Amino acid sequence: MEMDKSESAMSYAVAETVRSWPGEAQSSSRPALELGPICIDPETFTAVQNGQPLPLTRVEYEILTYLMRNAHRVISQQELVARVIGGVYCAESSLVRVHISRLRGKLGKQVPLIDTIRGRGFRFSARGDR
DSSP: OOOOHHHHHHHHHHHHHHHSOTTOOOOSOOOOEEETTEEEETTTTEEEETTEEOOOOHHHHHHHHHHHHTTTSOBOHHHHIIIIIOSOOOTTOOHHHHHHHHHHHHHOSSSOOEEEETTTEEEEOOTTOO
8 A cells, every 4th residue: 555645744744753852853963861871872762771772661761861861950750740751740640650660670770870869859870970
């Protein structure tokens, strides 16, 4: 089955939207983000830790990227929902905590990279930056 020009253009637009970061204009090249043992490539939407690929879900990848881009700043659960996950924040929901827990599990427990700041939120801290 062949697509007409409008279907092809729509598929291309959807693909470009998926590759876009929320609130960012499309750019031809974004620099890799590297903090401690983690390196994120926003062009390929991949993350590696000590040279090994991390099998992250889309939401885990976006949370990790957001925390790394805002390293050493405490990010509240409400901010993560508003800026990364989407939707309306509900204090009783464990949505953010579950995503953070799964992300921590994939990063390993030898050197914790995501700190919990009680009553405030979460902070990314690269090895030795505590």
